[in-house]
Amino acid sequence: MSQAKRAVKKMSMPPAKLACLHCRASRTRCDGKLPCHNCEIRARDCSFVPSKRGGSRKRRVQRKSASESEASRSPSSHLLTPKSIEHFINPGAGLRRPETIGEQQSLCAKSETLSVTESIDDHCARIYNSEQAVLNAYYIFLHQYFPILPPPKTRPTLDCPIQWPLSAAEKMIPHQSISPLSLALSAVLALIPLSQETRCTAAACVSFRKALAQKFSQAALQRIDADSEYLDFISDRQIGSMAAVEQLSTSRDPLHPQTPVELESILALLLLSNYEHTERANSLKMTARASQALIIAKNMFLHRLGLENDTFSEAKRRAWWMAYFCAHLCSVVRQSACLNVDDDSHFTTPYPRLESNPEAWLIFLEALRIGVASVKFTASYNKHLSSHADMSRIFEQMKMLDKWVLQVSVRIESYVPVSSSMELDPAYESATAEVMRRLARIRLSSTRIRLHRFQAFSDTPLFAENHCDLSVPNTLNTASSVTSNAEASIAAYNMIQSPPFTNDQSTEICVASALTIARQLQRLPTPKTSDGVICRAMPTCTCCAMQASYVLLMQFYKLHAIPHAAQISSGDLSVDTERLIGELRHGLEDIIGAMNNFAVSFEAIAGMRDEIESAYYIAFPYVATVLY
DSSP, rough: OOOHHHHHHHHHSSSSSSHHHHHHHHHHOOOOOSSHHHHTTTTHHHOOOOOOOOSSSHHHHHHHHHHHHHTTTTTOOOOOOOGGGGGGTTTTTTOOOOOOOHHHHHHHSSOOOOOOTTTTOOOOEEEEEEEEHHHHHHHHHTTTTTTOOOOOOOOOOOOOOEEGGGGGGGGGOSSOOOOOOHHHHHHHHSSSSOOTTTTSHHHHHHHHHHHHHHHHHHHHHHHHHHHHHHHHHHHHTOOHHHHHHHHHTSSSSOOSTSOOGHHHHHHHHHHHHHHHTHHHHHHOHHHHHHHHHHHHHHHHHHHGGSOOSSSSSSHHHHHHHHHHHHHHHHHHHHHSSSSOOOOGGGGOOOOOTTTTOOHHHHHHHHHHHHHHHHOOOOOOOHHHHHHTTHHHHHHHHHHHHHHHHHHHHHHTTTTOOOHHHTTTTTGOOHHHHHHHHHHHEEEEEHHHHHHHHHHHHHHOSSSSSSOOOOOOOOSSSHHHHHHHHHHHHHHHHHHHHHOOSSHHHHHHHHHHHHHHHHHHTTSSSOETTTTTTTTOOOOOOHHHHHHHHHHHHHHHHHTTTTHHHHHHHTOOOOHHHHHHHHHHHHHHHHHHHHHHHTTTTOOOOHHHHHHHHHHHHHHHHHHHHOOO
8 A cells, every 4th residue: 555655656746857967967856947946955056958868869870971971072082972962962952932921921020030220121122103113114124034015215214113111011002003914013023122122132031022022913813814804704795806905995004005905914924924933933833824825815816917017016926926935935944845836837927026136036936946846856855765766767856956056046146236326225125135145045055955965964863853854863873873874875875876976076065055055144134223233034044054054064073084083183184174174163153143143033043043053062162172
């Protein structure tokens, strides 16, 4: 009986799980309070430090592997190891997915504590209080990269956004437009930080801009649905399409005097398609928005326009060909013909006019057509290769596409710049023409990489995420085994088939194309305001940047393969090898700089940027210890 009583007494006051240091040292029971009873009656300082005894041993193993990873990066190891590339194959690389709106607001609340001298009103986002201000901002920040509207008649005036403070996040926006185009433009413009915002990359600022942009995006979609339902309602009553347009036009004024109201939904969807890809990292919604815009444009017969030249003809041409552009862009990004654009021979709509370069639109769209053709080629190439089928037809197609790229490239380089006096006239769209030429060069170079990548590098996986059509590694290999496996695969492949290009030729083409992409990305013009240079907007060439980064990194790894590895580790480099390594490094720096510029406004791009940057810091600091 006494033993039972003692058992009950023992269970009534179990020992504390968190014993203080004094009780733990004297092995006496601690009640877990602060201070505990024993320390209180003895007037001692009571403190607690977590014990290192017991528990899972997983963290100790992780620390060990981390130390091994640090050791593997040391210059004493002349070959790359699996640990040395851990940082750029981590899960979560690629397009960065945003939080939901609720999570964004939570992030705002839990963001870093502001300094004593900094109030919450110091963090502001960009909004506009009139349709004219939105249109003016479009011509300053977006038009040269995404020319969906006719050229401006006059030079844009000073940008005057309202600095909407973070403290007013829950308040009603002062100017709520009923134009879907104005709302879509506001969504994109809200992502661009204000020039005076010193902490634009802070978590609270980024989250606030994202939440504000998403509000505008949702409002734009609601207005698109309202316009669509109204047009459907009119058509159900068998009223002519022109009468429907006239009735719709009476409900609001057009945002642009030369762009009819019925085109605004199409243009808004094109903006939101790019927004979903570059900000929301949602390629499915990107495709859905572009598909909806293409369907509306075809229903309006914008692809069957003639040579008429009235007030609205230029706007209609741009609406159609930008819808065509976005549909093809979805196919390149998703590496499949996800949107059926039909045969170009059925389209009679003339290309838009660009006074400073009449061929700019033709070359711009032709480069994208070749890109889509190369995507289809890659699918056929992989299918024939996996089935060990006859590759002769594929090789002929490869030569034809490569020749096509070179022909268009010659047309780009034959451009004669306009006079300086014409460049000052905004109607000539000189900056837009320059961007189109540079983007065309980037796309053509990316197409050549897609055509020659297997022959040059055997499509060896490098990045963790499936960026565009770059393969994902299943297992980690050392750099030496990766390169040797690639060379062995190419050698066996060449014994069976006779490709039109040798390994050295394809490698040279890929490296030259990647360096071209790096230079053109770095030279893309940036918007200039009275407050300074602002980040670029509307990125449409992120896949090209990943292709170029892949080539530059793979060529760097090939230089480390035997027999070059011993020379590099000893510092005995030829002048040509040293020069090539410098070009590879500077090319990657240009790409990272361009992606950094895009990522300031478009968060999904940051995932791509981070993966390229991690791979760069793994590879090139090691070379620096040898060369310098």
